[in-house]
Amino acid sequence: MPRFTKEEVAEIRKYVERYIDKTKKATTNKKLASIWDFADFIEFPVKMKKIPYLSGPVEIQWETTPLCNHRCYFCYFKNMLDRKDYILNTEEIKKMIDDAADIEVIDITIEGGEPFMRRDILEILRYIRDSTKISIDLLSNCSLVTKEIVEELSSIFDLKRDGIQVSLVAHNAENHMHITGMNTFDRVVENSARIVEEGISLRNNTVINKYNYNHLHDVYKLAVKIGVNSGFSVVPPFQYDNTMYTNESYMIESVKSLNKALDLEEEFKIPEIVGLIPIHFIPKIKEIAEDILEPGVGYKNYTGCYAMSTKMNVNYNGDVYPCIFLQYPEFRMGNIRERNIKDIWKYPEKDSSIFRDDRMISPHKCGNCEISGICAGGCWGATYYKFHNFYNPDPRCRWCGNSD
C-alpha cells in the first residue's frame, strides 16, 4: 500500500471526511437560496436526465478579451494572449446581451483574459444591469480595479445578484510575482479590500499550482484579511500544468494545507470554503478512504458536464463553443455576428448530440461511477484534451484507476 506515511494517510482521511461533510451541508443547510442555487435548480432536470437540454442556456460564459496584464504560467488562456483575432465590439456585445435576455439566461460569467483590459467593460456591465435581469458574475485579477472603478461598480451592481470573483493566486508578493510575472500583489489586495468595503460580493478563486500548493491556508488568511465575503475556493489546475497530477508530494502537501485552511474556517467562519480539491484527484484515494463513503452518497449516474445542455461559451471573437475547455474547431457551434445565440443554441452548426441526447445514456465513463454525485461526473473538457474522445474518464481522477 501506499507510499504515504501513516500521518499522511490520516491527513487524507481527515480531508475526505470534511469534504463529504461539506458536500452534504451544501445541499441540506441552505436557509435562503442564492441566484447560483437558482441556476443549479434549473439545471437539475438535465442533471437527472429528465430532459436532455434546456430550451436556452441558464448561463453564458463570455470571454471578453484575449488580453491580460498577468502571465500566469498555468492559465488556459495564455496561448491566446498574442492572437490578433477580431474582438467583439460594444454594439455586438449589447446585441448578444439582448438575445440572452430574450431566451431567459439567468447568469453571465464575464471572464477574460482580464475583463478590465476592455475600455468599454463598465458600459457593458451597466447595460446588462439596466436593461436585463441577468446576474453578473465578473471574474478578474482585480489589479486594474481602481478606486474610481470600484465606486462605479458599486453604482452599477445589484448587490443581491451581482458579484466579483478575484484570483488570489498567492499569499505574498514574491509568489505572486513568480506566478503572474507581475509586481501587482499589493494592488490586488488593496483593490479587493475596497470592493468588499463597497458592499460588493467578492469570492476568491485560487488555482493550485507549484508556488502555492503548500500555502493554501496562508491564502485563506489573506482572504480573511481582505474580507472576502462570498466564498473561498481552490481550483485544481487544468492539465496545461500537469505538475499536480504527476507529483504526489504536491497533492499531499495541498491536502495538509487545506486541512489547515479548514481549521481556520472553523475559527473565522467567513469566508466559507466553497471549493476544495475534489477527493477523486488524490492519489490512492480508493485504498485510503473508500470506507468513508456511505453507500448511495451522491447521485449515481449523474452526468456532470452541462456544456451545450445548460451552458454555453462565447469567445471574445463571437465564436460559440460548448465550454471554455472545448474550444476546438469540431465544436464551434456558430458565431454570434452571423446568427443570434437563440438560433445557435437551437440549431448548432456542429453535431451536438454527444452533449444532449447521448448524455441520457451516459457515454462518459464518469457518469456511471459510484461517486459521481460527489465529483459531479468529471470534466469532459479534461477528457477530450487528453484522449480526444468523451468515453474515457477525467484523466485527473484517481478513483477508478483508469486515469494517468
Add this chain to the structure above:
Amino acid sequence: MKFKVSPSLIYKFEGKLDGGTTFIYNLDTGSILIGNRLIYAICKNILEYKQKNEIILYLMKEYGINKKDAVKAVESAILNKILLPEE
C-alpha cells in the same frame, strides 16, 4: 384591488418539462418557486397593474382554459407573491 408582477422575480420557462414548467426566483426573499405555463404567462405579461378579474379573463382568453383553472393560477400567484397588490 389591482395587481402586477413583482419586479423582484427572475424566471425561466421550460416548455418541454412536465407540460411546461416555470422556474422562479425571488430576489427579495431568496425563495425558489415552480409554476406551470399559466404562471409563466402571468410573469411575462402582467407588467402593469390590472384587476384580478382582468388577469383571469386574460388567461382564459389567451390560453383557452376554464375559469376555475384561471382563478387557481391567479390566486396561487398572489399567495406566492408573484403578483403584488397596488400600494
